[in-house]
Amino acid sequence: MLKLVYKNTRAQVRINGELSEVFDIETGVMQGGIPSPVLFNIVFDFIIKKVLEQCSVEGVTFAYGSTDFYHGARDKFENFDILALMYADYLVALTQTLDDLKLFIKIFENVTQAYGLTMSVKKTCVMSMQQFKEGINGKIVKNQEVDIPDIEIIIRNQKIETVDSFSYLGCWVCRDQRPDKEIESRLTKSATAFNMLRNVIWYRKTISIEAKLRIFRACVLPVLLYGSEVWSLTAVQENRISTFYMKCLRTILGLNLGDRVANITIMQLSGQPSIENLMRRNRLRWFGHANRMENENGPHLGKKIMFSYFPGKKRPTNTGIRKRWENKIMDDIEKFDIKIWRKDTKNKDRWREIINRHVTMNPVPSNIKSIIQEFKDISKKRRAEELAISHGKPQRKATEVLVKDCHNRYDCPNCKKKFKPQGITGHIRVCATHWCKKNNIKIWKK
Template sequence: MSLKQFENTIGKKETKGKEKDASSNIVIRDQNIETVDNFNYLGCNIANDQTQAKEIEVRIGKAYNAFNSLRRIVWYRKCISIQAKVRIFKACILPVLLYGSEIWCLKAVEEQRLNTFYMKCLRTLLGVGRGGRMRNDLILELSGQPSLEKILRRNRLMWFGHVNRMDNEEDRPMLPEKVLFSSFTDAKRPPHGVKLRWKDKIAKDLTVCEIKNWRREVQDKEMWRKTINKEVKSTTVRSDAAHVMHEHKERAKKRRTDERLLDYNKKMNTPPSTTTVINVDATCSICGRTFKSKRGMNIHKRVCIQKQSTNASIDTKTNEMHQLTTASTSNKNTTTKNIKIIDLLIKKDKNQYVCPNSMCQKILKAQGATMHVKPCAKAWLIEQGVQI
């Protein structure tokens, strides 16, 4: 029994002349060993009060980092099947979370924290949020995975069987087995409020698994493995998992809309109704849009009137521009139709014409006369009243 437990039994009163944390002077190879509250050994955090609170925090943090690194690469990919995601989770995330769990003696709060993280990961694999309100047993059934409590029990019993099979060359128990079954003869534990030891956890696990003669069964390694893995067998993902998740998502969506409608009715002091009532007075006379309140309709009406006025001004401007363009094009057409360049040219024999430019005086044919005169005799065309 530790000094802390002894203090609790006597009403938190320390005995006179006793030190709570006695200083130790341990020297190994001329190095003084420092006394600390906890330290890391082989990746596990070991505390001086034999608790796993710090270790659980470290395990969850490392598992979360590993899970988050694969979030966009694996978990959010629709092209990867749920079965493949579960296999990746069991191979990459679960060993990080449960490293060293064979020797854990957890409290109910610590076990609940691990289970919360475990279920959160499975929900992410299935693509279901907490708003869907799916039960944990349904999540485990859809993913085909056992509960975390069963996995922890399997790990403890696996280490328990391994320690019991440890024998040296002389068929004598080795040090781990001696430590496991050893106890202080004079030590007494108080009957109330005592933490469960690893032995107590193993005794409960043997009772739950209905293992009666464990001394004989533990010697057969294959038989022991089948016994402890009986409740931890993983099954395949249910074939209708996608359909079940879609139904829960639709149900959650409908529930959220009903809750919003109920909150709105409470704010408006109106009785809840299953059908939405359209208020005739809250209808815009310009565009015909309906609103839940007159206030929203009045705000919309101002904007609607402004839009209508701007659209009307734009229409008038476009009509004026269209009229101007049509008038200009008609004038051009009339001038070009009334006056032809070929009629103004001097015609000679054999259907030939002379260029009116005094510097050119080129003999032209009727087919290319107009195309030649336009760039060559611009001044002459302007004098004749022809628009180029």
């Protein structure tokens, strides 16, 4: 049947209402056809096997031990190599040296051309991972990177671009292995998704808050937390995610920062879990899924990669790098009070029940509109009191009165300590209360 579908296939193209001449289709698969992805996978798998037969490159060597994340000196491990990662028509090649990479790309180009496929040079890029020099004592020398020769790979008279980061399956991968660009991308895309519904959904008083929250969980949260299963964030990065999350919930409830409603109260009113617990749940969900991966002959490759490490290599003690993903997983297990994760992850239903305990959605209070109105009335009364205290004069910001130095820092008028613009405002409200009243500076009141 497949042969009949693809044999003697012809097509026409409609341009400005007129059909072109009939032409034969000799390569490719049917657009939108159900068997098309399977057929392409078969061809691509065949091509990769041909490349591996002609190529002597082994890829990057990892070790899979017998003690999960803990690798002692007596750990028994087996080595395995990762050369190519494939998904649909995407291919990522991992090599130890530049010569191995050039050889792999050259053979891949020859094989694909021989079997009717063409590698897109414009969509191809090369990236080398950031490495720092190590001293005699095994510690890294900060700000001194290992010299990497210029990467020049020419395919069909076109040079493959060398980059510091690239997007793979919707996630950013950077040479310094930090998630800053990925977090920036997630926040931008989720803010766009949220703002597209601002006038249509969030500001509509005819739509219930329960419905708005369901739409938020379906349309915005998946964009924000896409790829969060592999995140290993710092406290600052987690705070950025949390700030956006709370801003969205405030908008949905009809509140703002000027109403001075605490985050814990916002989550209680909306019935939503904290974003930190949602990220923990996502990490542990993927961790349990990968830990259940087993083949007839032993652990699946995905499980091996999750528990893998570089044999004979010790991590320098002065890297100053955030916690690794495995450290985050252990912290998540401790936060969720999971005692025997090795046993619990093997039972899919049991594991799902455990990790979802801390992310349950509570119902919205039936009188939520009256509660929100109370907060609004309290806020309105407080503003009126502040205006009366200032005798009708508009209160000023601390940064409008203080003078910053050449390093963009301000001196506290009381203790003379230096602060950034983000920190001086909160500090002087506590440290220099008398000065704030004298200069008509805003002082927060609960």
